[in-house]
Amino acid sequence: MAISTEKLTSILQNFVTSTTDIQGAAVVTPDGLPLAATLPGGMDEERVSAMSAAMLSLGERIGSELARGGIDRIFVEGDKGYGILTSCGEDAVFLVLADKAAKQGLLMLEIKRTLADLKAVLM
Amino acid sequence: MSLEPTEFMSKMVSRIGFSADDRKVLQSTADWGLEIAPEMADYFYEYLGRDAEMSAILNESEGRIHRLRETFVAWFHEMFTGMDDWGDAYAERRWRIGLIHVRIGIGPQHVVPAMAVVVHEAGKRAIADGKDQQLRDALAKICMVDLAFIEQAYIEVTSAAVLKETGWSEGLFRRLIATGAGAM
Numbered sequence: 001m002a003i004s005t006e007k008l009t010s011i012l013q014n015f016v017t018s019t020t021d022i023q024g025a026a027v028v029t030p031d032g033l034p035l036a037a038t039l040p041g042g043m044d045e046e047r048v049s050a051m052s053a054a055m056l057s058l059g060e061r062i063g064s065e066l067a068r069g070g071i072d073r074i075f076v077e078g079d080k081g082y083g084i085l086t087s088c089g090e091d092a093v094f095l096v097l098a099d100k101a102a103k104q105g106l107l108m109l110e111i112k113r114t115l116a117d118l119k120a121v122l123m
Numbered sequence: 124m125s126l127e128p129t130e131f132m133s134k135m136v137s138r139i140g141f142s143a144d145d146r147k148v149l150q151s152t153a154d155w156g157l158e159i160a161p162e163m164a165d166y167f168y169e170y171l172g173r174d175a176e177m178s179a180i181l182n183e184s185e186g187r188i189h190r191l192r193e194t195f196v197a198w199f200h201e202m203f204t205g206m207d208d209w210g211d212a213y214a215e216r217r218w219r220i221g222l223i224h225v226r227i228g229i230g231p232q233h234v235v236p237a238m239a240v241v242v243h244e245a246g247k248r249a250i251a252d253g254k255d256q257q258l259r260d261a262l263a264k265i266c267m268v269d270l271a272f273i274e275q276a277y278i279e280v281t282s283a284a285v286l287k288e289t290g291w292s293e294g295l296f297r298r299l300i301a302t303g304a305g306a307m
Contacts, residue, residue, distance in 0.1 A: 030300045054299055057289060
């Protein structure tokens with residue numbers, strides 16, 4: 001069955017608009033190609049996709065090399081907010097951008113829920 | 124991102140237009156090629172040796188420059204004989220020579236102009252020895268095929284190391300290069 005980019009985009013838009021302090025989200029392939037994205041203005045979707053896939057892959061490699069086991073997520077914390085990368089099955093990477101005020105527990109829970117929705121579409 | 128030498132050879136031969144006539148011309152002058160090979164080795168290593176960094180690499184261990192000169196002479200002669208009619212063995216040997224350049228640290232920035240010197244000097248020698256233009260053209264073409272192997276070896280080895288250490292796919296790596304280049 002073909003993957004519905006409309007459904008993926010709808011899930012992302014719903015996630016970004018309904019979750020407090022979320023600024024953007026994207027689903028990309030492990031090769032760094034965008035599948036769907038709702039990103040803040042000024043961000044280059046192609047670049048964000050390539051960087052997201054590269055980051056998650058490198059994180060998984062580090063996890064393996066440094067005996068950290070399977071990687072659940074890559075968490076980037078800056079003084080302006082967070083970037084969270086989560087594997088979305090074998091065929092996709094889920095990127096979430098949140099501002100500094102985001103409550104991390106809530107954020108992780110929302111990511112977990114959204115991941116389940118995204119995986120259902122990607123299957 | 125592992126290069127298949129015969130396939131790469133075939134691609135380069137086609138792109139550069141190294142023809143059956145070029146092969147015949149080179150093979151018919153293989154003895155001349157062997158005769159001038161030591162002189163061409165002198166030009167090649169004299170050029171490289173002018174650079175302090177290259178000179179240090181060439182003379183890093185005892186006998187290295189001597190071994191490299193011997194390899195050069197054999198390599199130069201093989202461009203005329205074609206080994207197995209420029210087939211699998213020729214391609215494999217060119218790939219190995221490329222890898223040796225990577226291992227030693229003789230990069231494209233040094234090899235490309237040094238090869239240009241060889242093509243130029245071989246052309247001058249051909250004129251002096253009464254050889255025709257066809258030989259000079261054929262030699263220039265096969266030199267470019269061989270040069271492509273050396274350059275490609277650098278790319279392949281570098282890419283393979285990055286892919287191995289990062290776990291990135293080839294597609295992702297190419298995309299990062301493309302987006303990175305676009306941002307430069």
